[in-house]
Amino acid sequence: xxxxxxxxxxxxxxxxxxxxxxxxPHADWIALAQTAPAEGWTLLAHWADTALAHAxxxxxxxxxxxxxSTLVEAGRYPALSPYLPAAAxxxxxxxxxxxxxxxxAADLRPWLDHGNWPLSPPMAIRPESRPPGAxxxxxxxxxxxxxxxxxxxxxxxxxEAAHLRLxxxxxxxxxxxxxxxxxxxxxxxxMRGKSTRAAARFAARLAxxxxxxxxxxxxxxxxxxxxxxVPQRAIGLRIAMMExxxxxxxxxNLTEVARLAGAGTVRTKCGTLREVLxxxxxxxxxHRLMMDCVIPGGVAADIDANGxxxxxxALGTIASELPTLRRLHDGPALSSRLVGLARTRGARGGVTxxxxxxxxxxxxxxxxxxxxxxxxxxxxxxxxxxxxxRLRLLEIEESLRLIGLTxxxxxxxxxxxxxPQVSGEGIGCAExxxxxxxxxxxxxxxxxxxxxxxxxxxxQWPLAEQALRGAEAEDIDLIRTSLALPASGIDL
Amino acid sequence: xxxxxxxxxIDSETIAILAARLEAASQTxxxxxxxxxxxxTGSCNGCELELRGLRNxxxxxxxxxxxxxxxxxxxxxxxxxxxxxRNLKAALEQAWDATPxxxxxxxxxxxxxxxxxxxxxxAVLGGTGHSVPVDLTIGGCPPTPARILAALRTxxxxxxx
Ligand code: SF4
Numbered sequence: 050x051x052x053x054x055x056x057x058x059x060x061x062x063x064x065x066x067x068x069x070x071x072x073x074p075h076a077d078w079i080a081l082a083q084t085a086p087a088e089g090w091t092l093l094a095h096w097a098d099t100a101l102a103h104a105x106x107x108x109x110x111x112x113x114x115x116x117x118s119t120l121v122e123a124g125r126y127p128a129l130s131p132y133l134p135a136a137a138x139x140x141x142x143x144x145x146x147x148x149x150x151x152x153x154a155a156d157l158r159p160w161l162d163h164g165n166w167p168l169s170p171p172m173a174i175r176p177e178s179r180p181p182g183a184x185x186x187x188x189x190x191x192x193x194x195x196x197x198x199x200x201x202x203x204x205x206x207x208x209e210a211a212h213l214r215l216x217x218x219x220x221x222x223x224x225x226x227x228x229x230x231x232x233x234x235x236x237x238x239x240m241r242g243k244s245t246r247a248a249a250r251f252a253a254r255l256a257x258x259x260x261x262x263x264x265x266x267x268x269x270x271x272x273x274x275x276x277x278x279v280p281q282r283a284i285g286l287r288i289a290m291m292e293x294x295x296x297x298x299x300x301x302n303l304t305e306v307a308r309l310a311g312a313g314t315v316r317t318k319c320g321t322l323r324e325v326l327x328x329x330x331x332x333x334x335x336h337r338l339m340m341d342c343v344i345p346g347g348v349a350a351d352i353d354a355n356g357x358x359x360x361x362x363a364l365g366t367i368a369s370e371l372p373t374l375r376r377l378h379d380g381p382a383l384s385s386r387l388v389g390l391a392r393t394r395g396a397r398g399g400v401t402x403x404x405x406x407x408x409x410x411x412x413x414x415x416x417x418x419x420x421x422x423x424x425x426x427x428x429x430x431x432x433x434x435x436x437x438x439r440l441r442l443l444e445i446e447e448s449l450r451l452i453g454l455t456x457x458x459x460x461x462x463x464x465x466x467x468x469p470q471v472s473g474e475g476i477g478c479a480e481x482x483x484x485x486x487x488x489x490x491x492x493x494x495x496x497x498x499x500x501x502x503x504x505x506x507x508x509q510w511p512l513a514e515q516a517l518r519g520a521e522a523e524d525i526d527l528i529r530t531s532l533a534l535p536a537s538g539i540d541l
Numbered sequence: 542x543x544x545x546x547x548x549x550x551i552d553s554e555t556i557a558i559l560a561a562r563l564e565a566a567s568q569t570x571x572x573x574x575x576x577x578x579x580x581x582t583g584s585c586n587g588c589e590l591e592l593r594g595l596r597n598x599x600x601x602x603x604x605x606x607x608x609x610x611x612x613x614x615x616x617x618x619x620x621x622x623x624x625x626x627r628n629l630k631a632a633l634e635q636a637w638d639a640t641p642x643x644x645x646x647x648x649x650x651x652x653x654x655x656x657x658x659x660x661x662x663x664a665v666l667g668g669t670g671h672s673v674p675v676d677l678t679i680g681g682c683p684p685t686p687a688r689i690l691a692a693l694r695t696x697x698x699x700x701x702x
Contacts, residue, residue: 163627165628166664171663202629202632203636204611205580205613206611207589207592207593208586208589209581210581210582210584231583231632232581232583232584232626233583233626233628233664234624234626234659234662234664234665235659235662235663236659238663239659254585254658254659257585257588257589257683258586258590260585260587301590301593304593305593320598321597321599323597324597324599327594337591337685338590340587535586537584
């Protein structure tokens with residue numbers, strides 16, 4: 050059988066910095082999907098534009114990212130999902146947004162489109178107007194003796210808008226299906242046709258728990274497309290912001306999991322530490338969540354004169370509490386609730402992956418600026434909720450080190466580069482607190498012609514459906530929180 | 542660790558406006574504590590991150606008599622975040638219908654105020670006010686916990702006057 054590398058090598062390619070994007074005939078697009086699992090290639094993302102279907106692969110041997118495309122002919126392209134199950138949700142999204150049919154897909158039920166939009170498909174060249182229709186229905190495998198528990202889309206718990214449909218057998222979840230798309234805001238359409246600076250505001254608002262990470266991935270994709278070098282000082286400040294975001298979001302998660310598990314001391318301590326950090330962040334960067342602080346070309350503003358001291362003091366407070374937090378997580382209050390809870394299998398990266406033996410982390414190979422800092426990826430093997438919280442603590446510790454080092458090494462100099470109004474194509478990535486983020490941009494004279502933004506949620510939600518199977522219904526909130534499952538990023 | 546700091550002062554102008562609205566509607570006063578139900582109508586989760594901050598010991602909203610509840614049937618206040626997406630319009634309206642009178646609706650964040658940056662999208666209707674009457678808006682993207690807390694305390698004041 051022909052190998053993935055051979056398929057790629059014989060195909061024509063376009064420059065898609067820092068990689069090459071290969072254009073495959075339908076037969077090779079399918080052949081690549083067939084051979085990918087055996088060769089360990091993973092599907093990082095799958096999307097479309099008005100003319101082509103795109104997929105982004107990771108080749109683990111040569112450690113390269115491989116973008117490929119195939120023509121959409123008469124509204125159809127061959128489905129990847131028969132060979133790569135992870136493609137299934139993306140294909141439903143592609144169908145909802147562009148109208149392209151993934152031929153051979155087992156499941157093309159609507160995903161983002163609940164029948165409420167005034168036009169369809171919204172990203173087609175000429176969308177058609179349509180009257181409001183009936184919302185799609187979930188179809189789980191229903192059994193006569195089973196009880197269906199619908200949860201959401203509004204939970205009233207200061208979190209997500211998403212719908213979970215659980216099939217219960219007694220108190221046990223037999224089957225869980227997530228229905229998302231409720232928070233779909235049309236972000237990709239809003240970005241199209243704008244300058245990269247204007248579109249960056251939407252990248253920053255895809256998923257606020259990763260506002261810095263999404264902004265960095267977006268900026269890098271734009272800078273790659275324009276072939277622009279970002280000043281070293283901006284790269285250092287971006288890393289500081291991304292690691293601060295990781296600590297703040299992990300602290301938020303530790304707070305919420307402790308609250309749901311009834312661990313009052315951990316909840317209070319982590320909530321306080323997060324607030325201390327956010328106040329320092331506001332001093333340093335002018336915004337508590339650092340929204341809009343990273344822009345294509347660099348950073349929106351240099352760190353405040355009082356910023357480094359404020360940040361380092363907050364980090365010192367966090368570092369001094371870490372041993373206590375670690376001890377409390379090993380203590381009976383939390384471990385009795387978390388050990389063995391919602392074990393996951395098969396996650397490629399993120400906290401979920403790294404808590405279950407999979408070390409993938411783009412900071413160790415693809416993310417600019419990290420190489421000199423030698424980031425250390427913590428990995429645990431148990432894969433349960435307890436391991437995820439311990440991993441979050443280990444990651445906080447490593448982020449403290451990375452921020453300290455970055456701030457020490459921060460060179461003087463400018464914090465932005467000018468962006469030329471040229472055309473080009475690029476890919477950017479970042480490691481958010483939930484996993485790897487990938488952005489792909491095509492620019493036409495500095496304006497966005499096509500864009501896709503891939504949130505880790507695309508991997509997380511299918512994993513959550515699996516992890517919920519066999520769980521006790523009363524643990525649902527704890528499990529959801531321990532897996533960290535925002536919907537907005539995947540809802541687009 | 543740093544001691545809790547006082548939140549922002551309560552805005553007397555807002556209190557006056559709300560009090561006038563309360564008189565006009567001749568609403569029954571709700572009393573010295575308020576039960577709050579959060580509704581996400583399409584948020585990026587930034588507003589939720591700051592709302593969750595209200596539970597930490599710096600802001601500790603419960604000490605003011607502000608309680609978060611999950612059941613809209615027990616709520617006095619609907620705290621709405623996010624632009625109103627077309628896919629969540631029905632859910633917002635259901636929650637509003639399920640909340641007994643008298644009730645306050647508070648739109649939190651630029652998106653809930655008027656759709657924010659998502660205004661004009663095919664998937665977004667605008668702010669909370671597109672579907673249900675709004676009593677109080679809190680701008681910001683996202684608003685800080687201090688600002689949200691100050692605004693919620695105006696509701697307590699209005700109810701107490
Ligand atoms: S106001 Fe800002 S933080 Fe709040 S939901 Fe809208 S974009 Fe997100």
